[in-house]
Amino acid sequence: MRRLTLAVLLLVGACSAGPPPSEVVPRTAAAPQPANASTVSAAPSSSAGAAPACDATASLRPGALPPANQMPDGSTMARIAQRGRLIAGVDQNTYLMGFRNSFTGEIEGFDVDVARQIAKAVFGDEKKVQFKVVTAAERIPMLQRGDVDVVVRTMTITCERLKDVAFSQVYYQAGQRVLVRRNSGVTGVEGLADKRVCVASGSTSLNNVVNRVKTTVSVPNWTDCLVMLQQGQTDAISTDDTILAGLAAQDPYTEVVGARFTDESYGVGVPKGQDDLVRFVNGVLERMRADGTWAAIYGRWLTPLGPAPAPPVARYRD
Known part of the structure; x- marks a missing residue:
C-alpha cells in the first residue's frame, strides 16, 4: 500500500509540473537571419562612374592552343x-x-x-x-x-x-526567373511588386529586381536565400535559372515560375x-x-x- 501511495504522489507531481496547456506562453521569437543579411533599396555600383556602352560579350579571338605542358615562355x-x-x-x-x-x-x-x-x-x-x-x-x-x-x-x-x-x-x-513556395500564387516577376525577395549581394540579380519589388533582402550566398524562404522571412528568390534549378532540387516544396526576364x-x-x-x-x-x-x-x-x-x-x- 505504501508503494502505491508513493507512485500516486509521483504521478500527481509529474502531471502538475508546469502550467496547464491553456497557460503555455507561445514562442514568438523571430527566426535568425543569415550573417550579413541586409535590406537594400538600390543596387550598389561595383566602381565609381557610369560604365560606358560596350559590346560586352565580344571577347578576344584565340590562337592555336599550345600542347599541354608547353606554355609559351613569358606567358x-x-x-x-x-x-x-x-x-x-x-x-x-x-x-x-x-x-x-x-x-x-x-x-x-x-x-x-x-x-x-x-x-x-x-x-x-x-x-x-x-x-x-x-x-x-x-x-x-x-x-x-x-x-x-x-x-x-x-x-x-x-x-x-x-x-x-x-x-x-x-x-x-542563362536567364533570370523566380523561385517561390508551391501554391504561392506568384507566377512570375510581375507578381513580386508587394513581395519580399531575396538575392545574393554582388550579383546582377540585385540590379534586376530592386526596383520591381517591395523589399529586397541581400545575403552572401544563394543557400541563405533558400533558408529565408523556408522560414517565411522572404516570399521569393530571383536569380538565374541555373541557380534556381539547384535550389528547387534541394526543396521539393518550391518551384521555379515565370519566363526569363533577363539574359545572363x-x-x-x-x-x-x-x-x-x-x-x-x-x-x-x-x-x-x-x-x-x-x-x-x-x-x-x-x-x-x-x-x-x-x-x-x-x-x-x-
Whole structure:
C-alpha cells in the first residue's frame, strides 16, 4: 500500500509540473537571419562612374592552343605552369553549378568542370587545380588582388564589370526567373511588386529586381536565400535559372515560375591586362564546343533545365 501511495504522489507531481496547456506562453521569437543579411533599396555600383556602352560579350579571338605542358615562355600560362596548379575561384553553395559534395567533400558542378578543363589544357591533368571558394561579391576583388587566376562562378559579363576585370567568351547563356513556395500564387516577376525577395549581394540579380519589388533582402550566398524562404522571412528568390534549378532540387516544396526576364551571359573572369590568358581560355572553350566536352558536362549537371542546347556561339572583337 505504501508503494502505491508513493507512485500516486509521483504521478500527481509529474502531471502538475508546469502550467496547464491553456497557460503555455507561445514562442514568438523571430527566426535568425543569415550573417550579413541586409535590406537594400538600390543596387550598389561595383566602381565609381557610369560604365560606358560596350559590346560586352565580344571577347578576344584565340590562337592555336599550345600542347599541354608547353606554355609559351613569358606567358601568364607559363607562370601558372611553373606554380604547378591553376587557382580557380568557384562557388560551393550553388547545387549543379558549384557545390561541395557532402559525401566526398569535393567541390563539383558545371562551373567546376569548366575550370578543370582549363587546368587540363595547361597541365594535361584536370586535377591540377586549386579551388578557392568565393562569394558573388568577392569575385572581382579576388581577381584584382591576384588571389585567383580565373573565376568560374555563374559570373555574368557586363560593361560595368569589364571596367575592372576581363572576360572570356560566353560559355553559358542563362536567364533570370523566380523561385517561390508551391501554391504561392506568384507566377512570375510581375507578381513580386508587394513581395519580399531575396538575392545574393554582388550579383546582377540585385540590379534586376530592386526596383520591381517591395523589399529586397541581400545575403552572401544563394543557400541563405533558400533558408529565408523556408522560414517565411522572404516570399521569393530571383536569380538565374541555373541557380534556381539547384535550389528547387534541394526543396521539393518550391518551384521555379515565370519566363526569363533577363539574359545572363556567363564568362570566365580573368584579371584585367592578362589578354594572353583570355585568348587561351577562349581556345579551351572553342575545343570544348567542338569535341563534345561542353555537351557532356551539360548532360552531367544541367539536365534539370532540359535537354542540352547548342553551346553559345563565340563572338570576338578582333
